[in-house]
Amino acid sequence: MTILHIDSSINGDNSASRAISARIVDQLKGLDWGEEVIYRDLAAEPLAHLTLDAFADTSVLDEFLASDTVVIGAPMYNFTLPTQLKAWIDRIVIAGTTFRYTENGPEGLAKGKRVIIALARGGIYDVGSPAAALEHLESYLRGVFNFIGIEPEFVAADGLAISPEVRESAIANALGETIRLAA
Numbered sequence: 481m482t483i484l485h486i487d488s489s490i491n492g493d494n495s496a497s498r499a500i501s502a503r504i505v506d507q508l509k510g511l512d513w514g515e516e517v518i519y520r521d522l523a524a525e526p527l528a529h530l531t532l533d534a535f536a537d538t539s540v541l542d543e544f545l546a547s548d549t550v551v552i553g554a555p556m557y558n559f560t561l562p563t564q565l566k567a568w569i570d571r572i573v574i575a576g577t578t579f580r581y582t583e584n585g586p587e588g589l590a591k592g593k594r595v596i597i598a599l600a601r602g603g604i605y606d607v608g609s610p611a612a613a614l615e616h617l618e619s620y621l622r623g624v625f626n627f628i629g630i631e632p633e634f635v636a637a638d639g640l641a642i643s644p645e646v647r648e649s650a651i652a653n654a655l656g657e658t659i660r661l662a663a
C-alpha cells in the first residue's frame with residue numbers, strides 16, 4: 481500500500497496542518513500494511529500555476545493514481561486553500577482520467593482511494609457561526625474529491641488565531657482525533 485503525504489503550509493515547523501498530517505501518517509504507518517510513503521511538500525517545492533503545456537507532464541497525476549491513501553495538510557488562507565495546493569488539485573482533476581461527463585452528469589473515476597485531510601483554520605466556521613459563509617476550504621476540498629469519486633475524511637484544528645490557549649487545545653484535540661482514523 482502506498483501513502484501519498486502532501487503538505488502545503490508556508491509556516492514550516494510552526495504549522496498546525498503539518499503537525500496533524502504527520503501524525504495521521506504516523507498512525508497509518510502503525511497499521512500493519514508495509515506502506516510506502518511518498519512525501520510532497522508543495523511549499524518547499526511549489527508546482528507552477530497551471531498552463532496548457534503543464535498538462536503534458538502527468539507525473540503529479542501518476543503519483544496520485546498510484547497511491548492507495550492520500551494525506552493532505554491543508555491550512556486556510558484567505559478563506560480557502562493555499563494556491564500551492566490548488567496547483568496540485570489542478571493536476572489531478574483531469575477529464576477522462578479522474579472524472580468524466582456522462583449523459584447522467586459527471587462521474588468520478590478515482591474511486592477506491594482513502595483521502596484524509598488535516599485542516600487548520602485561524603477562525604471558526606461551524607454551521608450557524610458568523611463566518612460560516614466564508615468557509616471555502618473544507619467545502620471546496622469535499623466537493624472536488626466527491627467530484628472525482630472520493631469521500632474525504634477530515635481532522636480539523638479550528639480557532640487557532642483566537643488565543644494561544646485555544647490554539648494549543650485545538651491542535652491537541654486534532655492530534656488525538658488522528659487515533660480514531662487508524663482504528
Ligand SMILES: Cc1cc2nc3c(=O)[nH]c(=O)nc-3n(C[C@H](O)[C@H](O)[C@H](O)COP(=O)(O)O)c2cc1C
Nearest residue numbers: 489491495496497555556557558559600601602603
Ligand atoms: C496568509 C494567511 C492567510 C490566512 N487566512 C485565514 C483566513 O482567511 N481564515 C482563517 O480562519 N484563518 C486564516 N489564516 C490563519 C491560518 O488558517 C492559521 O494560522 C492556520 O494555523 C494555518 O495553518 P498552518 O498552521 O498549517 O500554516 C491565515 C494565515 C495566513 C498565513
